[in-house]
Amino acid sequence: MAIEFQTAFDPAYGSAVPIAPGVSRLTVNNPSAFTFYGTNTYLVGTETLAVIDPGPEDDAHFEALRRAIAGRPVSHIVLTHTHRDHSPLARRLKELTGATTVAEGPHRASRPLRIGETNPLDASGDLDFTPDVRLGDGEVVEGDGWRLGGVFTPGHAANHMSFGLEGTGILFSGDHVMAWSTSIVAPPDGSMSDYMASLDRLLARDDRLYLPGHGGELRKPLPFLRGLKAHRKMRERAILERLRQGDRTIPDMVKAIYRETDPKLHGAAGLSVLAHIEDLVAKGAAIAETDVSIDGVYRAG
Structure with a gap:
């Protein structure tokens, strides 16, 4: 099932864009490949x-946030996850408003680091943030006229939480599901098995509109979710086929599988392949001849 990505988007930098009754969006002028x-x-x-x-x-x-808030009370600052493009401004906004910060928890890896392993993604994690309130799956944060229900969706990040705006069919999906691209799942922060389980969790819901962390809104999300699952299964099959064809390292697999991708993105692609490899090794479909790592040696199970 092909995914129909939606790349038409006007960021309207500096302006609050109305999305739904009581919901508006401001986009930071920090464009990049990610x-x-x-x-x-x-x-x-x-x-x-x-x-x-x-x-x-x-x-x-x-300053754009100050203008959009327009002197109104801010009771809560809610974080989908703690990557540095999402959470650092929470500290200054809390100082301005006195709001309570809410998140699943502080930044962490999805699994313990292996002996000798360093986390190449530390620079992207907001390691200084700790929420005032830790919200669990199914728990609710509420304010004047709104209720946000937490939906735990790890995969892109270990502490990733989506939030359903109760009574509206709207889900703030963070970086777990975005209309313009697939989500990056990069160990040790990300986990492919967690990501796939989180897709299933969202497929069991009936949300009608996703508001993601990057790009435009996603309408009719269930077919898109099924497309994301099919895409990851296709990538898994491609990795297994490369192993059967004799590829033994992640760089060799990346060269073959991502041959039409900008080589500058091959590093991120390698981490995505590693996420699949971790999952495949755990399921017994692949065998690690060395430690499971970006530099490891693998064969088909």
């Missing part, structure tokens, strides 16, 4: 607000 046009911040509520994913430490975005 953030698309930039990180989305959402304001929820009319009188007393929640701010979802305030973004990176960025003066222009902070």
Whole structure:
């Protein structure tokens, strides 16, 4: 099943864009190959607000948030996860508003680091953030006229939480599901087995509109979710086929599988292949002849 990505998007930097009653979006001017046009911040509520994913430490975005808040009380700052393009501005916004910060928990890897392993993604993790309130799966944070229910969706990050705006069919999906691209699943922060289980968790829901951490909204999300699952299964089959063909290392697999991808992105692609390899080794479909790592040697199970 092919995924129909939706790449038409106007970031309207510096302006609050109305999305739904009581919901507006501001996009940070931090475009990149990984953030698309930039990180989305959402304001929820009319009188007393929640701010979802305030973004990176960025003066222009902070001023845009001040203008959009327009002196209204902010009761909560809610984080889908703690990558540096989503959470650092929470500290300055908390100082300004006195709001309570809410997240699943502080930044962490999805599994213990192996002996001698370093985390190449530490630079992307906001290791200084600890929420005032830790929200578990199914728990609710609420304010004046709105209720956000936590939906634990690890995979892209170990502490990734999506939030359903109760009574609306809207899900703030963070970086777990985005209309413009597949999510990056990169160990040790990310886990492919967690990611796939989180897709199944969302498939069991009936949300009608996803508001992601980057890019535009996703309507009719269930077919898109099924496409994401099919894509990952296809990638898994491609990796197994490369192993059967004699490839033994992740760089060799990346060269073959991602031959049409910009070589500058091959490093990220290698981490994605590693995520699949970790899952395949755990299931017995692949065998590690060395430690399971980006530099490991593998064969088909």
